[in-house]
Amino acid sequence: MSDAQHKAAVLVIFCRRPVVGIGKQRLASQIGTALAAEIATLLLAAALEDAASWPGPVVIAPAETNDTTWADTLLDRSIRVIPQVTGNLGERLQSVDRIVRTGRPGAVIYTGSDAPVLSESDYRAARAALLQHDVVLAPALDGGVTLMGARCPWPELADLPWSSEQLYAALSERCTAHGLSIAGLASSYDVDIAADLPRLCADLRTDRRPARQMLYRRLCSLGYSANQDSAAQRS
Numbered sequence: 329m330s331d332a333q334h335k336a337a338v339l340v341i342f343c344r345r346p347v348v349g350i351g352k353q354r355l356a357s358q359i360g361t362a363l364a365a366e367i368a369t370l371l372l373a374a375a376l377e378d379a380a381s382w383p384g385p386v387v388i389a390p391a392e393t394n395d396t397t398w399a400d401t402l403l404d405r406s407i408r409v410i411p412q413v414t415g416n417l418g419e420r421l422q423s424v425d426r427i428v429r430t431g432r433p434g435a436v437i438y439t440g441s442d443a444p445v446l447s448e449s450d451y452r453a454a455r456a457a458l459l460q461h462d463v464v465l466a467p468a469l470d471g472g473v474t475l476m477g478a479r480c481p482w483p484e485l486a487d488l489p490w491s492s493e494q495l496y497a498a499l500s501e502r503c504t505a506h507g508l509s510i511a512g513l514a515s516s517y518d519v520d521i522a523a524d525l526p527r528l529c530a531d532l533r534t535d536r537r538p539a540r541q542m543l544y545r546r547l548c549s550l551g552y553s554a555n556q557d558s559a560a561q562r563s
Contacts (some may be wrong), residue, residue, distance in 0.1 A: 333470060336383075336384040336385065336434060337383075337434060337435035337436070337437055337454075337455050337458065337477070338384055338385045338386070338387060338428055338432070338434070338435065338436045338437065338509070339353060339378075339379055339382045339383045339384065339385070339386050339387070339437050339439070340386075340387040340389055340410075340421070340424060340425075340428060340436060340437065340438045340439075340478065341371055341375050341376070341379055341386070341387070341389065341438075341439060341440070341441060341449075342389045342412065342417075342421075342424075342438065342439070342440050342441070343375065343389070343390060343391065343393075343440065343441040344368075344390070344391040344392075344441070344558060345390060345391070345392065345395045345398055345399075345517075346365050346366075346368040346369040346372060347365060348361050348362050348365040349361045349365075350352075350365075350382065351364075351365075351391075352364040352365070352367070352368050352442075352520075354407045354520055354521050355359055355367065355368075355519070355520065355521055355522060358521060358522040359522050361450075362529045363446060363550075366433065366481075366546070367412075367480070367519070367525075367546075368441075368442075370542060370543040370546060371441055371442050371444055371519060371543070372441040372472070373539040373542065373543070374401075374430070374441075374444035374537070374539045374540055374543060375439065375441040375442075375444070376402055376403055376539070377441070377538065377539040377540070378439075378446070378451065379387070379403055379407075380403055380404070380405060381460075383407065383450075383455075384404065385406075385407075386405070386407045386408070386527070387407065387409070387410055387424070387428055388403070388407055388408075388409050388410075389409075389410050389411065389412050389420075389424050390409065390411050391411075391412050392411065393411040396409050396411055399411075400440070405408050406409075406507070410424050410427050410428065411451070412424060415486070417490040418484075418485030418486040418487070418488050418490055418493055419485070421438060421485055422482060422484075422485050422486065425478075425481060425482055429481060432477075434479060434480075435458040435477055435478070435479045436456065436477060437451070437454050437455070437458075437464070437475065437476075437477035438475065438476050438477060439474065439475045439476075440474070440518060442518040442519045442520070443468075443474040443475070443517070443518040443519070444519070444528065444532065444540055444543060445516055445517065445532070446466070446474060446475060446516060446541075447530070448516070450466065450475065450513060451475075452475050454466070454475060454512055454513060455533070456491070457511035458477055458478070458479045459511045460509075460511070461479075461510060461511040462478060462479055462480055462503070462508035462509045462510070463476070463477065463478045463479075463503045463508050463509065463510045463511070464476070464477045464478075464510070464511045464512075464513060465477075465496065465500060465510060465511075465512055465513070465514045466500065466512075466513035466514070466515070466516055467496045467512065467513075467516075468496065468515070468516060468517055468518055469494050469501075469515055469517045470493055470500055470517065471493030471494060471495060471496055471497070472493070472495045472496060472518070472519065473490070473495060473496050473499065474489070474516045474518050475513065475516075476499070478508070480508070482503075483502050483503060483505075483506040483508070484502070485486075485499075485502075489500075489501060498545075506519075525547055525552045526552045526553050527546065528552075529544060529547040529548060529552040529553065530553070532544035534545070
């Protein structure tokens, strides 16, 4: 992949419209549906903050087809909206990937709306990795992934153990079995349960990005400590 293709890498954000009672079910069961929807809104704002400064094309992939119009208004820049199909996450990713790649070779990088500790250096590292490797993966501390990208179509994804602690290992094994070279980024985490919120508050304390600061201040107002050592919480 050329340097021009590297700079033109496509960023795809998988997201769900934050609505009370829909999405973030594990978090909602612990902190309530209204607060979970508020946190989801702030998490999405963080992901959109990254997309706003992305150097290449941006695709928003909403979970529901009837949220296409909503998704089209999320950023004050040119974007493409590709709704997700029904099915598991692997099927949805593969469907969006086929559409994104139609007539467009090069790198496509995927992330969700619940990994706000991903930084610009992580995204730069992902784009750089795809200059030399077929696939880049950022492992999540729970065994999943927070970011995944490829400069070629993905192998079959539907039968992988999505939303499980085996996902990263299974996805890596599948790519290797298809002869794809893999680059790994630093481990990170996404926000799924209430126990993630104190760690997130601590990690965002010195993050100057405006959407992250809004999320940090709200977490502080809810009583989540920003003084706990996030590394210790991960152990």
